Amino acid sequence: MAKHRTHSIEFKRQVVQEFLGGESLHALARRHGIGRNLIKIWVAKFEAGGLDxxxxxxxxxxxxxxxxxxxxxxxxxxxxxxxxLKGVSRHVRQPKSASTSIVAGPLVSQSQKDAD
Structure with a gap:
């Protein structure tokens, strides 16, 4: 199965300009190694504004x-x-009284006033 080649927009425009400048499809196709039908497609696209x-x-x-x-x-x-940060956290020792939960924060002692 043949592999499809892709051509840049600049190359397509160049070939179209050469064709519009008067060069024959056969000469362009032979020189660039592309099909005459492909050049016709590019010319039609160019005229329709498709290359833009x-x-x-x-x-x-x-x-x-x-x-x-x-x-x-x-x-x-x-x-x-x-x-x-994972590596650093493995080597840092937390005090045993400290909370390890990020959400809870430090432990808070409740006072008698708060319990009422």
Whole structure:
């Protein structure tokens, strides 16, 4: 089964401009190693403004990829910080009278006044 190649928007525009400049489909197809039908498709897309929407989609994709990379870096940083804090907590000794619950906080003694 043949593997599909992908071409950049700039390359597609270049081929379309060469075609619109007067070069034949056969010569373009042979020089670039692509099918004449593919060039016809690109020309039709270009004339319909489709290659511009591809550019917009490529820009959105690049933004998403940049955001994903930033989030992956943040996750890595937080994972390292978490591992560090786990290691530190293993080596720190808590006084036996201290509460180990984060929610409860320190133990509070009730006074007789509070009991009434």
């Amino acid at each position: 929407s591809d550019t917009a989609a490529a820009d959105v994709l690049a933004e998403y990829e940049a955001r994903i990379a930033a989030l992956e870096r943040l996750v890595g940083k937080l994972a390292l910080e978490n591992e560090f």
